[in-house]
Amino acid sequence: MDGPAESPADVQALKRQAIVREAREHFVTEGYTATKMEPIARAAGVSTATIYSLFGGKSELYSAVIDEACDDFTRRMESIRAIDGDARETLTSFAEDYADFMGDPFVRSVFRLVVAERTRFQEVALRFFNHGRAEVGLTLIDLIRRLSADGELKPIEHPSWAAGHLVGMIEHPTFFVNLVTGDQIRIRRNRKQIVDDAVETFLARYGA
Structure with missing residues (x-):
């Protein structure tokens, strides 16, 4: 039937x-x-x-494509919200997921598209940026606040700055180098080394 x-x-x-x-x-x-x-x-x-x-028309279709990419990125980052553990476990789990996300060639291709068309679609580019900041930045800031309140990290006056330090150490080798060079330069460190180095450096600065 x-x-x-x-x-x-x-x-x-x-x-x-x-x-x-x-x-x-x-x-x-x-x-x-x-x-x-x-x-x-x-x-x-x-x-x-x-x-x-x-x-x-084509402009409306482009906007829909970028909005759908934002939604796709959100779905892929949702697992980060469920992290629970001590500082090293929590931050390593976040960093691994974030490095995998930022190292994805498709993610870079969408970013390249948004950057290339930002003067034509400024509102779309701004919406894309704000969406990413909310989904990733606020998630990490909340994790840092929780770890600090639990005594896993030092009291941190500006959690957003601390979050920027961690994601910056991940974004540069996994995302920005390839974004700028068109994937022509290979980073010597592998993904695990990048994550371990970033977390270790972060804990050396902010660990309790």
């Missing part, structure tokens, strides 16, 4: 999902200007009229 038929809303949602997925690949690989609606429609299995009916 066949299952229940999909509602029109479900069909529209599936079409929208397919369009955003294919548009993301085109924007990332070709850039905003070179991306055309017709190839996206063919890859998504819809008509160009469907794209325009759902998004209005």
Whole structure:
């Protein structure tokens, strides 16, 4: 027996999902200007009229792609919220997940796209930045506050500064070097060494 038929809303949602997925690949690989609606429609299995009916135009589709990437990033970072343990365990777990996230070539490709189009889409770029700061920065700040309150870290007057110190030690080798060089330079330290060094340096400064 066949299952229940999909509602029109479900069909529209599936079409929208397919369009955003294919548009993301085109924007990332070709850039905003070179991306055309017709190839996206063919890859998504819809008509160009469907794209325009759902998004209005290419700029609205670009905005939807970046917003969807933000949501994807949030889902991938949610596991960090459940961390529980002493300072080294907690910070190492956070640092490992964050290093994996920032070291993902797809994540870098989205950042490159946002940076390349920031003058054209300033509001989208600002929303992207604020979203990342809230999802990652506030999560780590909350962890640092908890560890400090539990006596695992020293009393920290500015938890946001401490959070910036830790993520900066992770972001530079796993993200910014490759972002700037186009993945042409290989960092000598592996991911585990980067994480261990960052946590050790952080605890030397802030450990109780």
